Each structure stands twice: as C-alpha cells, then as structure tokens.
Amino acid sequence: MPEAGDLDLQVALQLLRQAGHAIPAPDTLGTRAGLQLIIDRLCELSLRDTLTGLANTRHFLAVLEQEVDRVSRSGEIALLLLIDLDRFKAINDSRGHLAGDEALRAVAQVLEKNVRPMDTAARYGGDEFAVILPNCRPAAGRAIAERICKQVEQTPVVLGDGTALALTASIGCAHVSPWRKASAKHLLEQADQELYRAKAQGRNQVAMDMSLAIPVSSEEKRQLLHHFRRDKNE
Amino acid sequence: MNKQAAKARIVAITSGKGGVGKTFVAANLAAALAQRGRRVLVLDADLGLANLDVILNLYPTRTLHDVLTGKCGIEEIMLAAPGGFWVLPAASGLVEYSRLTSDVQGELRRIIDDLAGRYDYLLLDTGAGISDLVLYTASLAEEVLVIATPEPASLADAYATIKVLALMQQRSALKLVFNQASNPAEGRKLALQLQQVVDRFVNAQVANAVTLEYLGHIPSDAAVRDAARKRQLLFVREPAAPAAKALADLAQALDAPAGAAVHA
Numbered sequence: 001m002p003e004a005g006d007l008d009l010q011v012a013l014q015l016l017r018q019a020g021h022a023i024p025a026p027d028t029l030g031t032r033a034g035l036q037l038i039i040d041r042l043c044e045l046s047l048r049d050t051l052t053g054l055a056n057t058r059h060f061l062a063v064l065e066q067e068v069d070r071v072s073r074s075g076e077i078a079l080l081l082l083i084d085l086d087r088f089k090a091i092n093d094s095r096g097h098l099a100g101d102e103a104l105r106a107v108a109q110v111l112e113k114n115v116r117p118m119d120t121a122a123r124y125g126g127d128e129f130a131v132i133l134p135n136c137r138p139a140a141g142r143a144i145a146e147r148i149c150k151q152v153e154q155t156p157v158v159l160g161d162g163t164a165l166a167l168t169a170s171i172g173c174a175h176v177s178p179w180r181k182a183s184a185k186h187l188l189e190q191a192d193q194e195l196y197r198a199k200a201q202g203r204n205q206v207a208m209d210m211s212l213a214i215p216v217s218s219e220e221k222r223q224l225l226h227h228f229r230r231d232k233n234e
Numbered sequence: 235m236n237k238q239a240a241k242a243r244i245v246a247i248t249s250g251k252g253g254v255g256k257t258f259v260a261a262n263l264a265a266a267l268a269q270r271g272r273r274v275l276v277l278d279a280d281l282g283l284a285n286l287d288v289i290l291n292l293y294p295t296r297t298l299h300d301v302l303t304g305k306c307g308i309e310e311i312m313l314a315a316p317g318g319f320w321v322l323p324a325a326s327g328l329v330e331y332s333r334l335t336s337d338v339q340g341e342l343r344r345i346i347d348d349l350a351g352r353y354d355y356l357l358l359d360t361g362a363g364i365s366d367l368v369l370y371t372a373s374l375a376e377e378v379l380v381i382a383t384p385e386p387a388s389l390a391d392a393y394a395t396i397k398v399l400a401l402m403q404q405r406s407a408l409k410l411v412f413n414q415a416s417n418p419a420e421g422r423k424l425a426l427q428l429q430q431v432v433d434r435f436v437n438a439q440v441a442n443a444v445t446l447e448y449l450g451h452i453p454s455d456a457a458v459r460d461a462a463r464k465r466q467l468l469f470v471r472e473p474a475a476p477a478a479k480a481l482a483d484l485a486q487a488l489d490a491p492a493g494a495a496v497h498a
Contacts, residue, residue, distance in 0.1 A: 137402075197333075202336075223435075227427060
C-alpha cells in the first residue's frame, strides 16, 4: 500500500476543493478507501459541465451511445431533445458574457427541474443543451419539451445589476426507434434538423417529426398479411 | 329543442395508403348522414393536394388556404354540395402544407371549434400518409374512421396508421371500414386479422387497449367508377347501387348510437 507521502495528490485535491467537494481527512488520504474516494470524485468531476453542473458533452455522448444500443434491442422508445437558446449571441454581445453565463445557468435549472431521475440533461456545446429521455413515448417527450420551452420563457433571468433578461429557447426532438439499427450520430443529426426547423418557424417552439415515431416491424407485417400469402400458395 | 347547443361529432377519415377511397367515403357518407336529417360539413384536410371539390364537381374560387392566410372567413368558402351537406374545400399544389406550422395548427383548431356548434357532424377528410398534418387533423377529431381495401399494401398502411394513432394519441377506439370488398365475409375476416395483430403488438404496449369497431364493408361496384367519371356523387346518382346501400348502412352504424339519444 502506498503511503500518502509517496503520491502527489496536490493537483487532484485542489481540483476537488475548487469544485466544492469535501476533501478526505489527511489521515485517510493514503488508504485504499481514501484514494477510491478521490478517484470517484475526479471521475464525477470529469463528467460535469463546470458552469451549469449538468452532464458535459463527453458524458452525454457516452450515455447516448449506450441508450441507442439498448433501445435497438429492448423495443422501448427513447427520445433526444436538443435545446438551443434563441439569439444567445445577441445576449453575449449586448449584455456581456457574464449575463450569457447567467442565462445558460437559468436554462440548466429549468432542464433539471423538468427531467425524470433516469433522464440525462447535458450541456452540449456553447449555448446548446441536450436531454436524453429513455423509455419515453413521443407524445410524452413532446409534452416535456413544450413545458421546458414555456418555463424558459416564463423565467426571466435577474442579472447582477437588477435588470431582467427575457429568454426563449427552441427545441428539436428526435426519437430512437426500436427494432431498428440507429446510431448516435444519426440521432443527433435528426434532432439538429428538427431544431433548425423550430428556429426557421420563428423560434421559441418545439419541432418534432412525429410521423417517424412508431415503426411496424416485419414480424407484425408477416402476421398481418399471412392470409394473403396462404391464399396465393393454395 | 336543445340541439343547437350540442357539439358536432367530429370524425376524421384517414387510411394511411392513398387511393383507397377516403374522399369517396367522406362525401357519400356525408350525403347518407344528410339524408338521415343530420347537418353535415366535410372539411378537406388534405390542404396541399385536395380533391373533394373534384369528385363533387365543384369549382371553388376560394379555399381553406385563403382562410388560413387570413384573406377571408370560412363563410366565404363554404359550398353546398349535391347530396345536402356542406363543404370546406382546400387548394391543390401547395407544397407549403407538406409541413405543419404552428400557425396552421392554431387556425385549423379555431375553425373546427367554430364549426362544431353548428353541425351534427364534421367529417375531416385527411390526406394520405401519416404526415404531421394528417396526425394533427386526426387529433382534432374525437372519432377516427380508418378506410382500407382488401389489399396487402392498404392493410399494412391501415395497421401502421392504427398503431401510430394508438401510441401517439392514446386512442382506445378506432372505427374501420373496408372499401371494395368482394363480400361481407372478406371484410370481417380482415377486420379480425387487424384486431389480432393490434392485440398482439399494440395492446401489449399501451395502457388503454385499442378496440377496432368494424362498421362494415362497401362492395366493389361498377356504379362507383361510373359516378366518379361523371363527377357525380354515387349516393345521389345511383342510390339503389349496392355500394350506395352499403354507405347508407355505414351512416346508420355511425349514427345509430347517438341517434337514439337525440330525441327527448
């Protein structure tokens, strides 16, 4: 077992302190349990977005890959929401980057309030957010997206100087179709396309191609049409 | 008489596959309901590729497109159809309706709410497919009538439509009609087949099990094609034709439960 003195833990401990984590007591630092605790917290830290506390891009992509893989085998439907603040660049330009950061934090809070424990809310790039909704029907996902949209609009951000900043967000939804080979990349493209549509239609709204949501498997078709086949063979 | 205060039964007519007779059924069913004394309006919800006007030999100068773009009110586009019902015609060749915008959503809902107090039946004749416009139109109706023909592609598309409506709109009852059936047994057999696959694959996934209410079949009938070519309503042109009689039966099947409760 290494002694605490043999290891340089200073950078790790400083990172944890900065992130507001309690540091293990000095006498436990070199123990197996102490090291495990530090490793766990560093891992946790590496999965979070610093500004908002949501999952970061790395974590989000890992969860998305996992979910796509699970859905293609389980037959459940999962949804992906991409959320983009409307006219964020204008906020940054006119009100400053700190105001921009406040806006991002406000949206993150709305997301956290509206997702279920099994969902993953993430910051995905600059002013874009993503939510993965496992085992969620398209209609329910759309309702969640619309609630997020409304709450962002109804929750103005109060800035340091006391002024309020009105926000709106646009949301694109895509679904991971069961019984069909999908990829995280394809899903992101699909959600991005819907997001683009929400923006093009005037922002502050949800776009979702509901028509793709529920595939009919070849097994269903086989059972549905077997009379025709039999008639033909007779 | 408190009939004025009652709200219309709103029935969406849809099929998945095109060319199976949605518009034919909508128009003739409207005439059959009108003959039963009902006030009926058919709204052509195929906003970009309409042809209710074509089969009724109407030449509208203004359509739902003008209403949706704020150029006129619904009264100005409403036409009386032969057969004793009313029609809200739509336009053809408008690519813009291949995508459903929130403006169109709001307007359509407003139009239907507005009409519901004035008719006994609003029939919404949707386009083919399961685009978001078709699904949205269906969502505005309490009842959905799925039309299929006894062909594999039509049956598969009808099933997909039923599945989508069950899962996305949490519908537990859908009405079913087979058009161009060769005999009553064929329609019943296929309806049963559809219900079995629904039970196995759809009802396993939903809280409220979907029951298909089979309203009946419309037989293959040369009179249907003759009427279509003359752009006349079958129900008006040849009320004694087998297909026209079947439509009268369908109207009764649709109307009877509510009809029993109307008179006080």
